[in-house]
Amino acid sequence: MPEHIAPAPSRVGDLITMAARSLRLTSRNAEALLISLTLPVILMLLFVYLFGGAIDTGTAYVTYVVPGVLLLCAGFGASLTAQTVSTDMSSGAIDRFRSMDVSGAAVLTGHVTASLARNVVSTALVLAVAFAIGFRPVAGLREWLLAAGVVVMFVLAISAVSAVIGLLARTQEGASGFTFFMTFLPYPSSAFVPVDTLPGWVQGFAENQPVTPVIETLRALLLGGPAGSNALLAAAWCGGIFVVSVLLARVLFHRRVR
């Protein structure tokens, strides 16, 4: 009998293959992809041209609003991530991969990596349109790189939460529904209006939720001005959410495959 023993797996190779697969799968979910790419741009245009005139932020409204729109992108991308994870868990895919010695971690990290890659595209799209309609940040190269780091941190946190939701949900629809709150999180924050213009009871939430320090840090980097404790708070929130999600994902994954 011709006995073929598969070579020892390459962890990095597997991760790249899984990320490429996840990108290919999501790029074919045309409807969801289109929404996750265009909705942030449309919302930005809406905010700037419909409401921008009524909101006094001390700068051009487009400049004020761009950091918030960048975070919206991450929220809209989350639903795709949760859907792909949920589909893998409820089809035979995960058993097949594990029987080939591709770890669950490689599969999930592949989806998170793909999510990061999709966000690079949607972020670039938002920035291109923002520049076209008058976004004029004052950041130098160092600030731009740091800002990119902050966005990556936030996207990783959101993507890890999405993976957890994908592991919890039994259906694609459920997974996509659950991520809805993440697309909402930027509204009760300083993303679109200064916090002190929000109703009193929302202010308390807005001041103490993760999106606000992330936005304030981005503003400080892109528009100049002090980030204060916001940078540290943002890192703590994102890091904390990421670590908790990874731990949760491990537990949930092992429970699902038992």
Add this chain to the structure above:
Amino acid sequence: MTEELAVAAHGLEKSYGNVHVLRGVDLHVERGSVFALLGPNGAGKTTTVRILSTLLPPDVGTARVAGYDVVRERTKVRRRISLTGQYAAVDEDQTGTENLVMMARLRGFRRAAARARAAELLERFDLTEAAGRRVGTYSGGMRRRLDLAASLVTEPAVLFLDEPTTGLDPRSRLALWQAIKDLVARGVTVVLTTQYLEEADELADRIAVLDHGTIVAEGTAAELKQKVADTRLDITFVDRASFRAASAKLGDAVVSAEPEELRLATVTDGSAAHVRSLLDDIDPSRTTIAHFRTRTASLDDVFLALTGRPAQERPKEPAHA
């Protein structure tokens, strides 16, 4: 190494909460043979296959596959086996080629070699024409063939097939049987599960009948059929009185009875002479039998013969577990 069994499992037990799914399963599969695990829905077939393919550790018991322990040496086992599970494991949103190239990459092929291997497999499973189409547009039979191809990127020492033809139309089933037979001819050891006696009979050298997590019988198809007697004579009577009289006359020879239908089944070798003499014995006046029919023993018959009760559930389409 060549002396060793492809699969050797001892006393496998598995429970979920207080549901005892496997209650001490022993299996021995010779290298180069085809082994079928036959049982109704819920018998524990998938659980057994998942343990043997290293996906699930048993609560109790040990198993060696391709010479290695499925728990302690699972990486070694994984490099020597392939699994085509009960639920489709190919991506609907990738094309046939993309699915196979991906599997080959995961098995360590370089890009060009992966493409070549994918093309070769698509050709072998008669999917070349559909290679560039998304799997979502494939028929059930094509999808199953692709699923099988995906587990053959490297030719495994042991191939596990969990209900490979459940839900397929008869023509696709025949095509898949042929594909499995071709593999066997190449020397691959196959462990398959099925709800169909006919399928086990067609493909397997040895068959184990699994019921409620226990192996209730094991042997070659011929041995099992001897126990079960493979041809049945169904006799339908004209009225209740003749049904009762025939039941009494046949006694232990009745293998199943459906009083509401006024129908009895008994064992025959299927020859005209035997059927004729049975009918004459039961109904010498030629007035009490309305119809008769001969048929191959079904899984229900096997169960009835082995356990004294019918398989509770009819074979069903796979539901998501």
